[in-house]
Amino acid sequence: MAELDAFTDVLDYPVYVVTAAAGERTAGCLVGFASQCSIEPPRFMVWLSKANRTYRIARQASHLAVHTLRDDQRPTAELFGGRTGDDIDKFEHVDWHRPTTDGARAPILDDVRAWFLGRIEAQVDGGDHVGFRLSPVAEGPPGPVRPPLLLFSAVADLTPGHPA
Template sequence: MGMLDYPVFVVTTQADGRPSGCLVSLTSQTSVQPPSFLVSIPRSNPTCEVVIACEYVAVHVLARSNQVLAKLFLSQTSDEDERDKFERCSWRSGPAGMPILDDAVAWFVGRMASWTEVGDHVAYLLEPVAVWAPECTEDLLYLSDIDDLEPGQESDSAVSPFRPRDEPRRYGVPRFTLDGF
């Protein structure tokens, strides 16, 4: 599984006038017609409970140059510190009142169709209701670009904004082997 490399996304939402958001990597398009998208958030992440209470969420695509923004939303914080995340980045209120990150290269707002617990995550099935996806020539941000970051790390400005393009992607270290295969 460590060899798999997925794009990362930032999910944002708002409940009771308080924005909340986190970085997610477990996602998948689930249907083309009608369009739907699955987002999984760790149960341990404070944003998970906020999303359950919301009708809509915004899903943001990040460019490879957005590692600082990714690190900001990777950190797990208390409700009070959650506002600090949004004070440290540029955002605006978008469709359905969802927080839209200005530095995202694309985003969509999805209506919650259903949710279910899956392992240590909660999977949310979303039906897009608003989309912004201009033509983009930037490389997207992948797990291997941030695999040295740990959930809960404090964000600082020391994160390199990008790696040279000719550096090969790194993949996770195998955690087990299947003897005899």
């Protein structure tokens, strides 16, 4: 792993909250591995740890919701990154709603900088994480201002609810 540490230690990228639903079960987690992966057609990839409850539910879901957080939303990052849905219902602690897109059930967090809902097009095994390639089907309306996003450096000290 040391071969990549020198490179990744200098990166500071946004973190995301990814949510999923299968049946009546909901889940969400803090994600650091995510990126746009195609312009045309538009595609976005999120990577979920195989140890994570969100991953287990996402495997059965048709859609995932991806949310960016403002830099003042560390408590939301702590909830979704430092707690496990095996122990608590994270959605009891935030305002959220169901999407209106047919067939989509992934919870949409109300108080975030931006969000989009993506249909799961493919899953890619990457080792201890699985990538979910998403095709956007809906997005939240843009806000009037563009506040700074919560970055990895602001949450690097969080103890995860599950090991990676």
